[in-house]
Amino acid sequence: MPKTQEPGMPVLAIDLGGTNMRAGIISDKGEVLAREYTLTRADEGLEAVINRLFTAIDHLLSLKAIRQSPISTISIAAAGVIDTRQGIINASPNLPGWTDVPLRRLIEDKFKLKVFLLNDANAAALGEHRFGAGKGANNLIYVTVSTGIGGGIIIDGQLYSGSSGGAGEVGHMTIDINGPKCNCGNVGCLEVLASGTAIAAEAMRRIRGGESSFLVKVVDSKIENITAEKVAMAAEQGDSLAVDVIAKAAGYLGVGIVNLVNIFNPDMVIIGGGVSKIGDRLLNPVRQLVSARAFPLMAQAVHILPARLGDDAGVIGAAVFAFEQSSQ
């Protein structure tokens, strides 16, 4: 039987994303006491990723520094639609092949510890609300823009996870009914238009179509190596194709956030994830669209802010989830 979390004991938290896997030991004050990072390499398949996950957990559990304060709880934030109650990864557009994976049981069986599983953006929303940019907000929508686009919803200060734990899939909201098909099976989703993957794909498409860009040099003519990060860097250096691609993605993101503002009338929208590191070049067009298109009552009520916990949001939030579930 898994033991239960005792107050004050740190939690081992994992943030399993489409691209990166981060692990850490997190204190109940939200401090990261230890940190590990590897690539997810989802293309190597389910088993390889789970083995990497086990290795990271093993390593963190063995760290001397935490011996005095034993770990009894693991909390996993994973990319995809998660059935939190059952501890199952139901579907994950950015972890190909991860359908109905009982990850909680797999980890419980291996380590004999209490395990929680929740969506990564839900975790980051909690992390930012308790220890980051969202402190004190009443109703907050967190949008993470990275490999995919995810979200987390805080209502009256509490994580809202819906009737089966899957709420917050704001990246899979159709904003272009005639748009491209998304990995999720839906059409014209925000994710397929404004994610890091979409930014890189759009730059590649335009360069392959014959447009010139400084990016070609950056990737040594290996167009397939273009990433959103490289597009953002090129935009900072004034490359006009890159500037344009980012502006277009920011416009899509803005349209999606106008929708969320009209639906939720939140006091805060926080934008996190790797792509959000672009900063004001991404956030200012979003703010402008919200001012121009959302209802004034809602536009005036909302602050649109960058996330503050950076890459730690997921692990900190996963730990917060475990702390708060355990104390209930």
Add this chain to the structure above:
Amino acid sequence: MPKTQEPGMPVLAIDLGGTNMRAGIISDKGEVLAREYTLTRADEGLEAVINRLFTAIDHLLSLKAIRQSPISTISIAAAGVIDTRQGIINASPNLPGWTDVPLRRLIEDKFKLKVFLLNDANAAALGEHRFGAGKGANNLIYVTVSTGIGGGIIIDGQLYSGSSGGAGEVGHMTIDINGPKCNCGNVGCLEVLASGTAIAAEAMRRIRGGESSFLVKVVDSKIENITAEKVAMAAEQGDSLAVDVIAKAAGYLGVGIVNLVNIFNPDMVIIGGGVSKIGDRLLNPVRQLVSARAFPLMAQAVHILPARLGDDAGVIGAAVFAFEQSSQ
């Protein structure tokens, strides 16, 4: 000073829509003890509508049947973005000219009674949840399709009205980024594509463009007299243009509801409003789109049902709001 609502006393409730104004005396069991109806005639301007509102209130207050149980509370559900706390109609795409109207104060001053003001779809959501199709639902999204498209959000059994009382504007969610401009200032909104107004406009556009339809006869060649109701009737009789127009609107509505299902993971979506009287011809395509496009975890969790309170949802819900606010 307005008196406060005593338990068991009925509430005088008004549902002020873009097309219809309904008023009633509602018991704390959700029964409609008296009922009044007039057209809103918003085109006659603010003052004319407010005078009609005063007349309806006067008449209901004078009804013999309720003398024994005096009315101390009026609750108004109005179409538009409502600042519930301040009692102000902030903006109303379907009540032209209604910008920053302090309706609560106007009615308090006139009748010296306690007055509540909330969004009409929020009210209907509450009504359907407490006394209609939504009884027992935990997380429920109510979508009303009539002159416009509005919505109400029930989270954990409670009305969620956002940080300034404006939440639930699901009709003003962009689903077609290249779509037509909406009255609200946003672009490609669900409302401008799938509302009753949109259905009528699309039928008119196609008939004026030369397509033939049984509708031309129905309106005696006065194309401008086509309404969504008439399109629905023509569709029932097999008119192929009408069938097509309804199918297209149902498709848009389905896309919007897929978005809401992915975002909220609700256990219930209720579709009300005049246009919902179309029934399965509207609801079945919505259900099919949710099955096909929403995440399976969410699609399996949600029941998509027609509203049950019909035209009374708004007044019953407005009364529920007053009862529950007063008892807090």
